[in-house]
Amino acid sequence: DAGVTQSPTHLIKTRGQQVTLRCSPKSGHDTVSWYQQALGQGPQFIFQYYEEEERQRGNFPDRFSGHQFPNYSSELNVNALLLGDSALYLCASSSLKVSQVTDTQYFGPGTRLTVL
Amino acid sequence: AQSVTQLGSHVSVSEGALVLLRCNYSSSVPPYLFWYVQYPNQGLQLLLKYTTGATLVKGINGFEAEFKKSETSFHLTKPSAHMSDAAEYFCAVSERRDDKIIFGKGTRLHILP
Numbered sequence: 001d002a003g004v005t006q007s008p009t010h011l012i013k014t015r016g017q018q019v020t021l022r023c024s025p026k027s028g029h030d031t032v033s034w035y036q037q038a039l040g041q042g043p044q045f046i047f048q049y050y051e052e053e054e055r056q057r058g059n060f061p062d063r064f065s066g067h068q069f070p071n072y073s074s075e076l077n078v079n080a081l082l083l084g085d086s087a088l089y090l091c092a093s094s095s096l097k098v099s100q101v102t103d104t105q106y107f108g109p110g111t112r113l114t115v116l
Numbered sequence: 117a118q119s120v121t122q123l124g125s126h127v128s129v130s131e132g133a134l135v136l137l138r139c140n141y142s143s144s145v146p147p148y149l150f151w152y153v154q155y156p157n158q159g160l161q162l163l164l165k166y167t168t169g170a171t172l173v174k175g176i177n178g179f180e181a182e183f184k185k186s187e188t189s190f191h192l193t194k195p196s197a198h199m200s201d202a203a204e205y206f207c208a209v210s211e212r213r214d215d216k217i218i219f220g221k222g223t224r225l226h227i228l229p
Contacts, residue, residue, distance in 0.1 A: 004159075031214070033216065033217075035217075035219075040221075040222075041221055041222070042120075042206050042208075042219030042220050042221050042222050043160070043206070043217075043219050044219070045216040045217065045218070048216060056215070056216055058216060090159055090160065092160075092217075094214065096214050104150075104162060104165060105217060106162070107152075107159040107160040107161070108159050109158055109159040110158075110159045112157075
């Protein structure tokens, strides 16, 4: 059973560019959450997607947007990149199906984004 | 608003000694509490969680934590440290099982030979 997968593993961009990160949830999970982990800090919640809709959002600007596909995979898009966007971006999956609600989020290995 | 405070950004213990990582939380509702571990250049792995019921929670790799409501604490312990325990540990809280998770800033555990 594959866990949460993310691609790419590493990415280097320059200021002002746009980036798309991808996440495939654990098998049987329907909910994807994205977190940003700056160097030396704990992860911070960006947003959560369920049934292809943004369900919750943290304190991140509109430059951060996302999408969830019918197969539950998800993308995180960041526009107009800033140096401060350099971080490890973590995806976590869980399930909100009534019959399978989980109280645990399973994390992927992350995508390391460097903005120069 | 929920928050987590981890006391000590770095903790060093000798191999075979007791590991104690401290965590205090703030929550307006009964919390869900978690400890995650992160090894270098990897994602987060769940060590253990408290949702309801027994306040002493056992996790993987010999770790356990006790939920103390009166102290708003959820400290992580392990009786005997191994070199392989060296990693970053994050305490976290959420309000509901499907809610966003609020993380502490982390504690880096160093194991001395």
